[in-house]
Amino acid sequence: MIVTLLHHTDKPEELVLQAMAKCYDRKPTLKSLQAAIKAGHTSLLEHVSFTWELQGISRVVLAQLTRHRIASYTVRSQRYCDEWDTDYYVPPELGPESRDSYLRGIRRSRDCYRKLLGEGVPKELARYVLPQAVHTELVLTMNARELYDVFFPLRLSKRAQPEIRELARHMLVDCCWVAPGIFGEPEDWEGYDE
């Protein structure tokens, strides 16, 4: 999994403070901003957004990701792109025996996909046999409110699946690096289990 931050709002805390000043006609401090966020006034965070390039995530995670409707997605199209050489997710939790079964299953699906392409079946039909573990790539834009209020609480949680938790941790590290005044440090989110 490769998570690359392509773009983010410049000096996010400053912009959010400017917005907050507008609301109350009074210059707030970073401290009062943080108090406002803790008190749930997170609409201010919508002015800040992050754009990532995500590579090497499975279509399983894509399905979980796109359920977040307040975000923008541009996804590698299986209708137009060739998945001949595309890689696959392998859950690290599998024991050695299951791992073998798993890999054999994946290999056979891939071979079947290639065979269908070889027989002239269009990519958009052949892809039906691809396993859900197949990797995809996308560009994702999400605003800081959705990240703070919904995505991180839900996807860093112990109840989330390992693959999307890994993705969420990568994204969190970027957010904390860019906007520590809003997101704090990654450790602040540890043990999070909503």
Next chain:
Amino acid sequence: MIVTLLHHTDKPEELVLQAMAKCYDRKPTLKSLQAAIKAGHTSLLEHVSFTWELQGISRVVLAQLTRHRIASYTVRSQRYCDEWDTDYYVPPELGPESRDSYLRGIRRSRDCYRKLLGEGVPKELARYVLPQAVHTELVLTMNARELYDVFFPLRLSKRAQPEIRELARHMLVDCCWVAPGIFGEPEDWEGYDE
């Protein structure tokens, strides 16, 4: 594919006419409503919604479906549900030889899934080997504006894939039956190719 209309707004045209009357302080006729819709004033249609139960659609279509963000989805969870006996989509366009390759691929994936479950792998991990053709079920609510402005134009189009076109046609028939004053007749949408 089984598409069951679970619920829809009662007498949709009447409700939309009531809303339109509010805007202009004047009782409109169905004709003037239709003119307003044609002229793009489709926000009125948001007051009307449809809820379907969709069964026997593939996860490929689910992925296309959930890209429509102005809609509500409750989807069969592959983390919690057993897909041991779940069925698969088979594209009718496949020639006999490719159909054989396809079915063999699907069967092997299913066997792999069952084997993993047998080895004690949790459902949420085993499902990674399931092919994207695997069937799912969901309850979907969409308002008439999204259907009219976005879903039908995009998904009835010749450029859409056959499986989602079939789904869209089923949904269109329901909409035309329930609200002919808004959606007209299915034939009105024929040859649609945005």
Next chain:
Amino acid sequence: MIVTLLHHTDKPEELVLQAMAKCYDRKPTLKSLQAAIKAGHTSLLEHVSFTWELQGISRVVLAQLTRHRIASYTVRSQRYCDEWDTDYYVPPELGPESRDSYLRGIRRSRDCYRKLLGEGVPKELARYVLPQAVHTELVLTMNARELYDVFFPLRLSKRAQPEIRELARHMLVDCCWVAPGIFGEPEDWEGYDE
């Protein structure tokens, strides 16, 4: 203020239970639905929606209302509708002296509006002098999740203004009447202060 429920999803609890059954492939009870809602799984509630006609609310409340972006609005247009005889909100909290000042102010604004119309100024320009207390009417559709998670907590709160609290209470009574299995009783929301 007149709040009229024009339409609501039929048997909302049944529909939500059907959706929930889909997710887990198991028939839930009303009790387990209520536990799910309490635990924050409120996306199920999006399948249920309510449509009201609101009359006699001020443009101040309209401004607060339309900040809820997950909802549909059809509002009386001040560009096209004549506000010659339209009524105004008078805050019940005003003391007798302030009430007199307030009413005089309102009356003068109304007279100014009428004078401008008399001079041939178009309604869409004359309305700039109308006070924010001026009444409006609208048709509003909101789904049960937005109502449950956002609108009621925010607008029933003691920190909300009296006029929108009154509106929220009217809407709550309707929701509790139609869907007690979801919204409980109005008393359950008493003392609410988020």
Next chain:
Amino acid sequence: MIVTLLHHTDKPEELVLQAMAKCYDRKPTLKSLQAAIKAGHTSLLEHVSFTWELQGISRVVLAQLTRHRIASYTVRSQRYCDEWDTDYYVPPELGPESRDSYLRGIRRSRDCYRKLLGEGVPKELARYVLPQAVHTELVLTMNARELYDVFFPLRLSKRAQPEIRELARHMLVDCCWVAPGIFGEPEDWEGYDE
């Protein structure tokens, strides 16, 4: 009216091209991006956003603005801010006589507001007498798709009111300056009348 661009996505065309490349696994040119936009594939534009500070716009325009639900707003609060000295919109279309009537009406409303404050009425109640022409300030974030597909076509149109048309023109000039590869030149939108 003062329209200040506080922030925008850096090199918007580059980011959108990166997103487009992801979709088709092929590096597109600016020309093919522009063809894609013309063909309606504007979801790519969601990755780009603009944040403005708007000062000296009326609450009438605010009401029109906030009907755009795919945007983020932080607005000067009339509950907490003192509007004692706040300015008012005066439509330039008014003839001299009507202009006098208008200004007198505005002045009286302002005096009434001040009187109520003097009598100890809280700001949040006194503001009900303020005319809709009263100025407000806000921070607005909107993505390039909403701007391109909805806001500019609707608000630059001859059918829009002069005040919001002026606002839209200011915003358009910023967009064309920052992202000419997407928005073209302001002249391209002239005579626009959807």
